[in-house]
Amino acid sequence: MNLQNKLRPAGDQVSELTTNRLSVYLRCLNVLDAAGVKTISSQALADQFRLNAAQIRKDLACFGEFGVRGIGYYVKDLKRHLRQILGLDRRIKVAIMGAGNLGLALADYPGFRQEGFVIVALFDNTAEKIGQQSRTGVPIHDIKELKRIARRERIGIAVIAVPAASAQTVVDAVVAAGIKAVLNFSPGALRVPAAVKLKSVDLTVSLESLSFYLAQGEADEAT
Amino acid sequence: MNLQNKLRPAGDQVSELTTNRLSVYLRCLNVLDAAGVKTISSQALADQFRLNAAQIRKDLACFGEFGVRGIGYYVKDLKRHLRQILGLDRRIKVAIMGAGNLGLALADYPGFRQEGFVIVALFDNTAEKIGQQSRTGVPIHDIKELKRIARRERIGIAVIAVPAASAQTVVDAVVAAGIKAVLNFSPGALRVPAAVKLKSVDLTVSLESLSFYLAQGEADEAT
DNA sequence: TTTTGTGAACTAGTTCACAGCT
DNA sequence: AGCTGTGAACTAGTTCACAAAA
Numbered sequence: 470m471n472l473q474n475k476l477r478p479a480g481d482q483v484s485e486l487t488t489n490r491l492s493v494y495l496r497c498l499n500v501l502d503a504a505g506v507k508t509i510s511s512q513a514l515a516d517q518f519r520l521n522a523a524q525i526r527k528d529l530a531c532f533g534e535f536g537v538r539g540i541g542y543y544v545k546d547l548k549r550h551l552r553q554i555l556g557l558d559r560r561i562k563v564a565i566m567g568a569g570n571l572g573l574a575l576a577d578y579p580g581f582r583q584e585g586f587v588i589v590a591l592f593d594n595t596a597e598k599i600g601q602q603s604r605t606g607v608p609i610h611d612i613k614e615l616k617r618i619a620r621r622e623r624i625g626i627a628v629i630a631v632p633a634a635s636a637q638t639v640v641d642a643v644v645a646a647g648i649k650a651v652l653n654f655s656p657g658a659l660r661v662p663a664a665v666k667l668k669s670v671d672l673t674v675s676l677e678s679l680s681f682y683l684a685q686g687e688a689d690e691a692t
Numbered sequence: 693m694n695l696q697n698k699l700r701p702a703g704d705q706v707s708e709l710t711t712n713r714l715s716v717y718l719r720c721l722n723v724l725d726a727a728g729v730k731t732i733s734s735q736a737l738a739d740q741f742r743l744n745a746a747q748i749r750k751d752l753a754c755f756g757e758f759g760v761r762g763i764g765y766y767v768k769d770l771k772r773h774l775r776q777i778l779g780l781d782r783r784i785k786v787a788i789m790g791a792g793n794l795g796l797a798l799a800d801y802p803g804f805r806q807e808g809f810v811i812v813a814l815f816d817n818t819a820e821k822i823g824q825q826s827r828t829g830v831p832i833h834d835i836k837e838l839k840r841i842a843r844r845e846r847i848g849i850a851v852i853a854v855p856a857a858s859a860q861t862v863v864d865a866v867v868a869a870g871i872k873a874v875l876n877f878s879p880g881a882l883r884v885p886a887a888v889k890l891k892s893v894d895l896t897v898s899l900e901s902l903s904f905y906l907a908q909g910e911a912d913e914a915t
Numbered sequence: 916t917t918t919t920g921t922g923a924a925c926t927a928g929t930t931c932a933c934a935g936c937t
Numbered sequence: 938a939g940c941t942g943t944g945a946a947c948t949a950g951t952t953c954a955c956a957a958a959a
Contacts, residue, residue, distance in 0.1 A: 484927080492894075492900035511941075519881065521930065530943075534941080537937070538937050539941080541940065555903050556906055556910075561899075561906070570801065575794075575797075575895075577793050579855070586899055632802070633803070649905075650902040650906050657719060666906075668901065668902055672875075674716060676849065677715035677780065680784055681706075681779055682711075682872075682873055682889040683779055684778065709949095744952065746920095749919065749921085750921080750951085752920090761918050761958045762916070762919080762959045763919090763959075765919095917958105918958090919956105920957085920958095921955090921956090923954085925951080927948100928947100928950090933942105933944095934943090936941080937940090
């Protein structure tokens with residue numbers, strides 16, 4: 470219908486489940502491209518990576534018509550489109566709040582340095598840490614400098630890796646610094662204004678959910 | 693109807709969304725209990741922690757009737773029930789695969805030491821690391837020792853914190869060692885048998901989803 | 916009266932199945 | 938012939954609203 474590719478779906482909101490999957494599709498395409506595959510059908514993609522073909526097509530249809538009937542998708546083309554849709558066609562600067570074990574590990578985590586992301590700064594409030602840097606050279610700044618540095622560096626995403634007790638205070642500072650996207654590793658819910666996107670990774674919830682599964686298994690065995 | 697409390701829902705499967713929320717409810721109840729609150733209605737709980745009252749009641753109804761009509765729930769009682777349902781009424785031993793930055797950070801992460809969880813071992817294959825320990829004293833073993841130690845220590849959960857390239861090999865070893873629950877931090881999908889529960893935290897997907905949100909915001913501004 | 920527990924209504928997400936394009 | 942794009946059917950998840958219990 471609409472032959473014009475749209476970076477943004479026409480009005481209707483794209484679900485987070487869809488955006489998560491786009492990221493997965495991009496990863497699959499990177500693998501295929503590296504293997505020299507030129508075109509792939511939604512069915513072949515689905516079979517190879519255990520996805521659903523119709524779902525792939527529906528997800529992509531939110532943004533345009535990228536396929537060719539009778540052929541499938543050109544791997545390099547679709548890759549380029551997905552990178553553009555996901556906003557990965559430019560560098561995105563990331564700041565990590567909290568230079569504790571977790572913050573330092575994330576700062577040096579190679580998985581975090583993929584695609585367009587660059588970790589440009591760590592922030593902490595401990596005098597001994599400020600002025601130091603991570604193993605790979607990410608500088609640790611005083612959290613008081615956040616607003617100044619966030620603006621100068623044009624930081625797009627903040628990662629919250631501080632203890633639960635200070636998480637809300639820190640995220641408030643992040644919001645005040647004008648940062649619009651936050652990835653939270655601290656346990657519990659954080660409040661952010663509607664204009665800020667918050668994603669949380671709650672390790673306690675994940676572990677307890679696994680614990681539930683184990684407890685169920687034992688209950689079944691006993692039967 | 694069924695006045696008997698059920699540790700396990702009668703046949704019908706509990707969704708993972710529900711088990712995740714149970715963990716959230718437990719955390720809320722811990723806060724209320726610490727504040728000396730004796731009883732709470734589903735509505736009050738919902739208001740205070742931004743949840744939906746009917747959803748809380750439905751989730752709990754999977755496991756029995758824990759409330760008192762006209763009163764609500766006794767905080768300590770419900771807390772105890774939830775801990776039992778989630779299998780947190782006993783120690784759960786956790787092993788971390790990979791003694792890199794992330795593995796070491798997770799081993800010492802205080803959030804991981806909550807409730808019933810104890811991190812008993814790290815596993816790696818680097819000669820220099822084996823025999824060492826983390827800052828808080830978690831020993832690093834040779835991954836070859838996994839099966840032996842997993843059985844001796846009765847390890848319940850394995851956390852995968854190795855590079856993507858070796859993740860599938862490592863999870864295969866985890867499965868071979870008889871571990872039935874896995875929390876995966878490596879990017880990409882892992883294959884496990886149906887009898888093993890796998891939860892994945894994909895940092896790349898999370899970041900790219902945030903990037904999409906930022907890209908959308910810019911598109912909107914330009915309009 | 917208050918609040919639970921739950922069927923019914925609704926909303927979101929997934930899969931099917933096929934018309935239509937190449 | 939082969940495969941996309943998409944309405945229709947289906948499935949899962951959430952919220953409403955009320956009868957029943959304390």
